[in-house]
Amino acid sequence: MEQQPEFTTFHETYKLITFALSVGMIYPNPKTEMWRLASIPFLIATITPLATMIFIDMYKCWMAKDIVNIIRHSTVVGPFLGGFFKMILMYHKRIQAKQILDEINRDYENINNYSEIYKDIARASVKNCQIYSERGWAITVVTCVMTFPVMAISLNVYNFVFKSEPVKYMIHDLEKPFSEDPEDRFESPYFEIIFVYMFYCSILYVVNFTGYDGFFGLAINHACLKMDLYCKALEEAFKADAHEVCGRVIGVIKEQCRMFQFVDLIQDTFNIWLGIIFLATMIQICTCLYHITEGYGFDLRYMIFVTGAVIHIYLPCRYAAKLKAMSLETANRFYSSGWEQVDDQRVRKMILFMVARAQVPNEIVALNMLAFNMELFVSILQTSYSMFTLLRS
Template sequence: MEPEFKPFRETYKIITFNMIVGMLYPTPETDRRRAIGIGVAMASVVPITALATLDMWHSWQRKDIVNITRHCTVIGPLFGVLFKMVLFFINRADVYRIIKSIDADHARYNTLPEPYKAIARNCLSDSMYYSEYLWAWIVGVCVLTFPCSAAGLNVYNCLFKAEPTLYLVHDVENPFAESEDRFDSPFFEIMFVYMTCMAVLYILNFTGFDAFFGLTINHVCMKIELLCMGLDDAMLEIDSNVKFEKMVEVIKEHNNVFKMVDLLQETFNIWLGIILIATMAQICNCMYQVLEGYGIDPRYLVFIWGTVVHIYMPCRYAAKLQAAAADIATRAHCSGWERSGDLRTRRMVVFVMARAQVPVNITAFNIINFDMELFVSVSIL
C-alpha cells in the first residue's frame, strides 16, 4: 500500500516547487546549477536597481522624499529576495539536513499506531493549510496587486478614454529620454513585462522561503506532541523493562527536538534579524506613501497589511514552539510517573522535566527573542 505520510517533496508540493524554481531547494547534486541561477537572478535585478537608484538620486537633489520612499518600498524586498537565495545556498547543508530529518520522521510515522497517526495527520493538515496554501495566497495578493492594478487601469483607459493614461507596474524614469517618454514604445512594454517578471520572482521566493520556516516549526511542534503521547503510553506499561525502553525512545526524541531547533536557529538566525529591521522600515515607507504621498492608495494599504502579516507569522510560529517545548514539563509531571515503582523510570521522567524547563527560543542575531511580545512591540511602533 502507498504510505500515508510521504517525503517532504511529495507532502508540500507547492513549497517544493517554489523552492526549486526560486533556487532555494538544497540538493548536493544541484549546487552548481543553483549557484549559476543565483548569479542570473542577481544580474536580472541590475536594470531596475540602476534605474531606481538613478531616479532616487535625482529625487534627492530636488528634495522629493516621497519618490525615494516609493522606490525603497519595492527595491528593499527585492534585495531581500537575493539575500535569502544566498543565505540558503550558504546554509544548504543545514537546510538539507532539516528536509532529510522531515523525510525520516514521515517514514517513521507510517509505522506508528493509529492514535499517533491521527496526531500527525492533524498537524500536517494544519501545516499545509497555514504554511502552504494560506501563505501563498497572502504573498500572491500583496505582490500581484501592483501588476494587476496597472494592467487593469491600462485596459480600462485604452478602451474608454480618448487620451488614455498609461501605468507602469512600478513607475521609473527613462534616463535616456524626457519624463513622459517612459510611456512610449518600446520602453513601456519592455519595462511592464520586466517588472511583472520581478513580481513573479517575489512570489516564488517569499512563498518558498518563509513557508519553509513555518512548516519546519510546525513539524517540531508535532514531534513534541508525539513524544508527550509516547511518555503517557510509557507510564501505562506494567513491565518495567518495556517501560524503560519506551522512556529511552522518549528521551531520544526529546534530544532530536533540540537538535532540530538548533538547526532552525542556525539557518534562520540572520534572516529573522533582517526581516525585523526591514519590516519596521517597510511599514514606515508604506505609511509615508499613504499619508504624505499619494493619499489612500489601495496598493500600499495591501502592502502594509502583507508586511504586518510577514512579521506576525514568524513571531506566531516561534511563540508556538516556545509554548510547546515548555509544556513538555507539565505533560511529564501529569503522566502518572508517581504510580510507577521503577526507580529508573522516575529518574528519567525527572530528567525530562528538568530539561524541558530550559526555555526554547528562536532568536534574531542571537539576541532578540521572536515571540508575540515582539510582534506587539513592532505593531505599537
C-alpha cells in the same frame, strides 16, 4: 499490490513550497548545487537593470528633495533585493537546511509505522501546515505583490477600451533613466518592454518570499509536532508492561534530544534572516504608512502591501511563540503522564531530568540576541508607528 504510505516526503507533502524553493534556487538538493551556484548570479544579473534604474531615480528624487518618491521606491526595492539575499543565504546554509528536510522525511517515514493515535496527531499537523503555512502564506504573498501588475493591467485595459485618450500605467511607476521628459517612459516600445520586465520581476518576488518564509513556518510546526508525538509516546509508555517501560522512556528521551537538535538547526539556518526582517519590517511598515498618508492620495496597492508587511513579521513571531509555549507545555505533560504508577527508580529519575530540561523553553533568537515572540511583534508595531510620527513631523 503494495500500499502507498500515508506520510511521504517533504516535497510530496508540501508541493507548493517545494516548487517555490526549487524555482527560487533555494531547495537544498545536493544534486543541484552546481546548477544553483551558476543560476543565482544569473538571476541576480537579470534584475540588476531594474534595481539600477530605481536607484538612479531615487538619486534624482534625493537631489530634488522628493522624499515621497524616495520612500515609494525604497518600500518596493528593499524587500525585492532581500529576496535575492535569501538565495545567497540559503546556499550558504544548504547543509543545515538539508538536515532539516532529512529530519522531516525521517519522522514522516516513522509515523507510517505508528498506531492510529499518533497518525491522527500527525494528520492534524500536516493539514494545519498545508492550510496556513503553505497555501495561506502563498495567497498572502501573491495578493501583496501581484496587486501591482494586476491593477496596472486592469487600468491599462480600461483606459484603452473606454477612453479616447488613454493613460498608461506602469507596474511600478519609474522614470526612464537619463531622460529629461518624464513622459518618455510611456513611449513605445520602451513602455511595453519595461512592463513585461517588471512583471517578470514580480514573479521572482512572489517565488522568493513564498518558498523561504514558508519553509521556516513548516520547520517550526514540525518541531511542535515532534514534541506532541513524544509526549503522547511517554503517556503510552506508562500503560505498557513493566518490563517495556524503561526502554520506551529511553526512546522518548532520544526523541527529545533529536527535537533539541532540530530546533538548533532551525536557529542556525534562519538566524541571520530573522535579524534582517526585524529591522527591515519596522522600516517598511513605517515607510508604507508614510506613503499612504503623505503621498499622492490613497493607494490601495500600498495599503495591501503594508498589511502584508505586518503579516510577514507576525508569522515568525507567532511560530516562535508557539514553539516556546509548546516546549514549556511538554514539562506539564511529562509530569502528568502517569509516572507515579511506576516503581522503577531509574524511570522516575529519568522523568525528573526530562521535566527539568523541558522547563527551559526552546526559543528562536535572531542574531543570537533577539528572541522572537508576540511581545516582540507588539514592540515592532509600536516602534514603526513612532518612526512614522517622527517622519511626519
